[in-house]
Amino acid sequence: MVTYKETHAGAKIDPVPDVWTGTWRDSRPFNPEGAQPENALTGTIFTVNAWRNDPLIVPADFAGLRFWRDTDIAELAPGGSELFCPRDYSAMSGTRIWITGSARRG
Known part of the structure; x- marks a missing residue:
């Protein structure tokens, strides 16, 4: 399995045009599947890739x-x-x- 993390790239970078490897909720125009409702997800949902350490x-x-x-x-x-x-x-x-x-x- 290959995951391109397109949400973090800010662009469609997977060479397969109709496959989305970004986050479930990403509604930006380069997501060919569009944002999906949370209740349609089977499995686990991505929440954060890193956390901020600000005072x-x-x-x-x-x-x-x-x-x-x-x-x-x-x-x-x-x-x-x-x-x-x-x-x-x-x-x-x-x-x-x-x-x-x-x-x-x-």
């Missing part, structure tokens, strides 16, 4: 939101921000490294 930065402008009530963020000084560090995963050992807490900036 979450909460500026003081959001400190007053109800979501942050009773947290350190609710006490942020004007112009400050709170940085939540991302988590990491070691593919070699299979362990997940949890970086707890946050770092205040400003």
Whole structure:
């Protein structure tokens, strides 16, 4: 079986014109089969090829939101921000490294 991952290529790259090797939901024009409904899938659905490892930065402008009530963020000084560090995963050992807490900036 050959899979070209056409969804990631952003183009139809499989030499067979009427065979789609991209993701099930891809509705872009180069998908000859078009997007299919989820309830028509037999098997497993592709969800993600990789994940982002971006930190979450909460500026003081959001400190007053109800979501942050009773947290350190609710006490942020004007112009400050709170940085939540991302988590990491070691593919070699299979362990997940949890970086707890946050770092205040400003």
